[in-house]
Amino acid sequence: MKQTAKKLPKALKPAPKVGVVSLGCPKALVDSERIITKLRSEGYELSGSYEGADVVIVNTCGFLESAQKESLDTIGEAMAANGKVIVTGCMGAEPEKIRAVHPKVHAVTGPHQYESVIEAVHDIVAPVHEPFIDLVPEAGLKLTPRHYAYLKISEGCNNRCTFCIIPKLRGDLVSRPAAHIMYEAENLVKAGVKELLVISQDTSAYGLDIKYAESQFKGKKIKAKFFDLAEALGTLGIWVRMHYVYPYPHVDDAIKLMAEGKILPYLDIPFQHAAPNVLKNMKRPAMQAKTLDRIKAWRDICPELTIRSSFIVGFPGETEEDFQFLLDWLVEAQIDRVGCFKYEPVDGATSEDLGLPEVPQDVKDDRWTRLMAVQQEISLKRMMTKIGKTIPVIIDEVDGEGGANGRSQGDAPEIDGAVYLRDVPAEIKAGDIIPVLVEDADEYDLYGAPA
Numbered sequence: 066m067k068q069t070a071k072k073l074p075k076a077l078k079p080a081p082k083v084g085v086v087s088l089g090c091p092k093a094l095v096d097s098e099r100i101i102t103k104l105r106s107e108g109y110e111l112s113g114s115y116e117g118a119d120v121v122i123v124n125t126c127g128f129l130e131s132a133q134k135e136s137l138d139t140i141g142e143a144m145a146a147n148g149k150v151i152v153t154g155c156m157g158a159e160p161e162k163i164r165a166v167h168p169k170v171h172a173v174t175g176p177h178q179y180e181s182v183i184e185a186v187h188d189i190v191a192p193v194h195e196p197f198i199d200l201v202p203e204a205g206l207k208l209t210p211r212h213y214a215y216l217k218i219s220e221g222c223n224n225r226c227t228f229c230i231i232p233k234l235r236g237d238l239v240s241r242p243a244a245h246i247m248y249e250a251e252n253l254v255k256a257g258v259k260e261l262l263v264i265s266q267d268t269s270a271y272g273l274d275i276k277y278a279e280s281q282f283k284g285k286k287i288k289a290k291f292f293d294l295a296e297a298l299g300t301l302g303i304w305v306r307m308h309y310v311y312p313y314p315h316v317d318d319a320i321k322l323m324a325e326g327k328i329l330p331y332l333d334i335p336f337q338h339a340a341p342n343v344l345k346n347m348k349r350p351a352m353q354a355k356t357l358d359r360i361k362a363w364r365d366i367c368p369e370l371t372i373r374s375s376f377i378v379g380f381p382g383e384t385e386e387d388f389q390f391l392l393d394w395l396v397e398a399q400i401d402r403v404g405c406f407k408y409e410p411v412d413g414a415t416s417e418d419l420g421l422p423e424v425p426q427d428v429k430d431d432r433w434t435r436l437m438a439v440q441q442e443i444s445l446k447r448m449m450t451k452i453g454k455t456i457p458v459i460i461d462e463v464d465g466e467g468g469a470n471g472r473s474q475g476d477a478p479e480i481d482g483a484v485y486l487r488d489v490p491a492e493i494k495a496g497d498i499i500p501v502l503v504e505d506a507d508e509y510d511l512y513g514a515p516a
């Protein structure tokens with residue numbers, strides 16, 4: 066019998082490789098995830114090194130001078146090691162600044178210009194089309210571990226805080242329809258996500274630009290409004306954590322959802338200061354003298370509430386009296402988690418045009434140290450109250466020898482503390498939520514064992 070030669074499949078062309086460096090905040094991370102998802106869907110692979118990549122994308126942060134410097138240094142590193150570099154992100158809104166230092170970067174695009182980034186990648190190395198290979202999981206690709214994910218609900222900001230250039234870089238508030246967010250959230254949950262971190266520049270202003278328009282999710286209309294979205298996300302059966310919330314009056318309603326266990330009893334509110342004239346000079350939104358009363362009322366409704374905040378010391382014109390006001394306010398407010406920054410002038414920020422006296426660097430340093438010392442005492446006291454309680458903990462990592470670390474409902478990934486565990490059964494894995502008896506505590510972390 067005559068044998069016919071079998072037709073061998075054409076060898077697949079090697080996939081082009083892209084290196085991605087993501088700097089800056091979680092919002093920038095979400096942008097990087099979108100770019101990666103699109104590139105992977107087109108057949109590109111990710112490279113873990115500059116040298117192994119056909120092209121490198123640097124997603125920059127332009128928030129502070131120091132972040133801009135880090136961005137420029139990273140671009141320099143990528144240029145030296147690879148040479149084919151595309152710059153995007155916040156600093157990409159000021160291409161002159163980048164080109165002044167690195168004139169040979171291939172392309173510079175601003176924040177959220179995903180399509181321009183993809184085009185610039187095509188320009189350097191064309192995609193390999195393999196239509197029968199499904200490259201992208203249903204929920205897209207994430208840079209966070211599988212069990213938690215950031216959920217971006219809007220871009221831009223309508224506020225004009227004088228120290229901040231984000232509205233200049235990213236424009237005014239643009240909210241996503243509630244149904245889009247819910248479908249994305251549902252896909253993430255289907256893909257195994259157990260905790261969603263809701264982010265934007267001003268989460269409580271969500272929907273203002275689209276007049277809180279309703280959209281349909283699974284036959285139900287949902288308003289594009291902070292409370293309505295929080296309530297809808299609360300039905301997904303996972304942890305939902307709210308970041309970048311300002312204390313507008315309607316936030317009070319969301320505290321009830323926290324007390325009912327629908328969303329996590331956690332609020333990330335960047336207060337930045339407490340002294341009225343500093344807040345006025347900063348032009349902070351929703352700041353009122355009654356904030357302390359509000360915090361007390363929130364804790365009455367939801368005693369488990371953890372409040373995280375950030376503060377700036379050394380803002381122009383901040384007097385010793387203002388700073389002391391802030392320290393007293395902190396003691397009174399008993400904020401659980403605090404990040405503190407020393408004010409840095411940022412090119413383009415209006416704080417520099419206010420004509421206020423600069424605070425000398427040594428005074429800034431001293432105020433930073435004093436604030437952190439006061440805060441550590443507060444944090445320690447609040448953490449100690451958890452000893453002896455049984456609390457739910459989401460597992461982030463297990464070491465295979467009975468040790469694990471995870472987070473309580475009061476700990477956001479990356480920025481807050483951890484719960485260190487002993488005697489963890491072998492079947493427990495990352496993403497599991499288990500009851501833990503807290504045995505010890507320090508200023509940042511808890512220690513315990515499965516209950």
Ligand code: SF4
Nearest residue numbers: 222224226229231266
């Ligand atoms: S709320 Fe203020 S600090 Fe935050 S992004 Fe908007 S302008 Fe900047």
